Amino acid sequence: xxNAMDNESSAPEGWREQKRRETRQRIxxxxxxxxxxxxxxxxxxEAIAAAxxxxxxxxxxxxxxxxxxxxxxxQGLPDAVRAAILAEPPDQRPLHLVRNAFLKLAAQxxxxxxxxxxxxxxxxxxxxxxxxxxxxxxxxxxxxxLSEHWPQARRRxxxxxxxxxxxxxMRLSVDAWADEAGQKPLASFIKQTFSALEAEL
Amino acid sequence: xxNAMDNESSAPEGWREQKRRETRQRIxxxxxxxxxxxxxxxxxxEAIAAAxxxxxxxxxxxxxxxxxxxxxxxQGLPDAVRAAILAEPPDQRPLHLVRNAFLKLAAQxxxxxxxxxxxxxxxxxxxxxxxxxxxxxxxxxxxxxLSEHWPQARRRxxxxxxxxxxxxxMRLSVDAWADEAGQKPLASFIKQTFSALEAEL
DNA sequence: AGAGAAATTTACAGTCTGTGCAATTTCAAA
DNA sequence: TTTGAAATTGCACAGACTGTAAATTTCTCT
Numbered sequence: 001x002x003n004a005m006d007n008e009s010s011a012p013e014g015w016r017e018q019k020r021r022e023t024r025q026r027i028x029x030x031x032x033x034x035x036x037x038x039x040x041x042x043x044x045x046e047a048i049a050a051a052x053x054x055x056x057x058x059x060x061x062x063x064x065x066x067x068x069x070x071x072x073x074x075q076g077l078p079d080a081v082r083a084a085i086l087a088e089p090p091d092q093r094p095l096h097l098v099r100n101a102f103l104k105l106a107a108q109x110x111x112x113x114x115x116x117x118x119x120x121x122x123x124x125x126x127x128x129x130x131x132x133x134x135x136x137x138x139x140x141x142x143x144x145x146l147s148e149h150w151p152q153a154r155r156r157x158x159x160x161x162x163x164x165x166x167x168x169x170m171r172l173s174v175d176a177w178a179d180e181a182g183q184k185p186l187a188s189f190i191k192q193t194f195s196a197l198e199a200e201l
Numbered sequence: 202x203x204n205a206m207d208n209e210s211s212a213p214e215g216w217r218e219q220k221r222r223e224t225r226q227r228i229x230x231x232x233x234x235x236x237x238x239x240x241x242x243x244x245x246x247e248a249i250a251a252a253x254x255x256x257x258x259x260x261x262x263x264x265x266x267x268x269x270x271x272x273x274x275x276q277g278l279p280d281a282v283r284a285a286i287l288a289e290p291p292d293q294r295p296l297h298l299v300r301n302a303f304l305k306l307a308a309q310x311x312x313x314x315x316x317x318x319x320x321x322x323x324x325x326x327x328x329x330x331x332x333x334x335x336x337x338x339x340x341x342x343x344x345x346x347l348s349e350h351w352p353q354a355r356r357r358x359x360x361x362x363x364x365x366x367x368x369x370x371m372r373l374s375v376d377a378w379a380d381e382a383g384q385k386p387l388a389s390f391i392k393q394t395f396s397a398l399e400a401e402l
Numbered sequence: 403a404g405a406g407a408a409a410t411t412t413a414c415a416g417t418c419t420g421t422g423c424a425a426t427t428t429c430a431a432a
Numbered sequence: 433t434t435t436g437a438a439a440t441t442g443c444a445c446a447g448a449c450t451g452t453a454a455a456t457t458t459c460t461c462t
Contacts, residue, residue, distance in 0.1 A: 016410095016458075016459080019458095020409095044446090045447075054411080055411070055413080056412095056448095057413075058410080060448095061411075094401065129334050132333035132337065133330050136333065157397045158400065158401045160373060161370065161397045161401055162401055164366075164369040165398065165402070168366060171365070172362065172365055192358070196358045196361075197366065199359065201366070216430085217430080221439085245418070246420090255441090258441055258442070258443090259440055261419095261420070407458105408458085409456105409457080409458070410456080411455080412455075413453095415450105416451085417448105418448090420448105421446080422445085422446100424441105425442085426441075427439080428438080429436100429439095432433100432435080
């Protein structure tokens with residue numbers, strides 16, 4: 001029961017949550033640095049926990065697996081995708097709209113840190129596989145956001161396909177960008193890939 | 202050194218290889234049946250090895266991981282994709298060519314067993330991730346085969362995009378097909394998805 | 403302030419996948 | 433029949449992850 005001089009629920013329960021987030025963040029950073037320094041497989045949970053100042057068991061209270069540390073860095077992605085698409089004016093063809101949204105998004109997600117994470121994600125078979133899940137979540141977010149722009153049921157199939165092709169184009173762009181070690185900006189790859197897509201179909 | 206009454210290399214060294222393949226096949230079947238019966242995670246390596254009549258250690262002489270059993274069932278996929286695409290007459294636009302190749306392919310890979318494997322592959326997070334790798338390998342096979350039809354370097358980007366969109370369409374088709382528990386044939390979903398793709402772009 | 407509930411942290415023991423190593427068995431070729 | 437490579441196995445071990453129960457901390461309510 002709350003009453004009187006009670007600021008909603010921001011201070012009381014918010015403190016716990018905030019501390020929890022801070023700890024989680026600290027572990028994620030510690031882990032990432034160790035991965036960068038020693039490689040993913042060579043870094044044991046024990047090491048991450050020790051460097052984070054917690055017990056090995058407590059690690060699993062914050063992350064459900066070692067891999068989860070890396071996924072945590074992209075947790076904001078689906079929301080960002082969704083927001084970027086909804087921010088676009090709907091007077092464009094869906095494919096074009098998504099292209100423009102992704103172009104704006106590319107700025108945020110092509111930092112040096114993002115590149116480092118990407119490098120780790122490509123380093124082992126297991127991580128490469130789970131990295132694909134990222135694109136699946138992007139595809140879902142894209143489809144959901146497009147569905148808000150065009151809620152008509154008869155557009156469903158079309159939007160699904162647009163989401164698939166757009167995210168696929170994004171993936172090809174990121175791959176090409178990563179292969180060239182970041183000479184040209186990601187945005188130029190995105191433009192090129194989407195152009196090729198429209199030209200070929 | 203081979204000489205005289207020597208039938209190439211089919212009988213002599215072939216015997217070992219054949220037995221090896223048989224053992225591998227037996228393990229794969231035993232494992233799959235156990236997965237179907239008890240679920241993937243509930244089936245231990247120990248159980249698979251015992252039911253296959255080998256030691257747990259020997260299992261790893263045939264498969265590099267438990268997961269690998271499932272991947273073994275799709276080992277022929279890339280070659281089949283490649284063959285199907287190369288078998289198509291090249292007097293069609295690339296996207297259309299791949300569509301027709303996939304339609305012919307769909308017959309082979311929509312057996313009851315394939316559906317069972319697909320169900321297992323969707324049952325856990327880990328397997329869902331590695332299942333995506335299947336589509337990546339299809340994409341690569343598609344691109345490689347298309348590159349033989351159109352070897353010109355300036356078509357590279359375009360073919361890459363076609364491979365991505367085609368395999369993506371295939372994935373959406375399989376998903377829709379699996380969701381409907383196989384009421385309509387897979388082929389009809391493929392036609393529909395490719396139509397939507399061409400319409401939207 | 404103090405009792406009690408709830409969240410956090412930890413130790414301990416145990417399961418399971420996967421690897422390294424060395425010994426043993428099997429089998430095709432000389 | 434001998435020999436060497438491939439196949440098979442046991443054993444020991446690392447490392448990720450879970451179940452449980454107990455301690456410790458952090459609120460909440462009175």
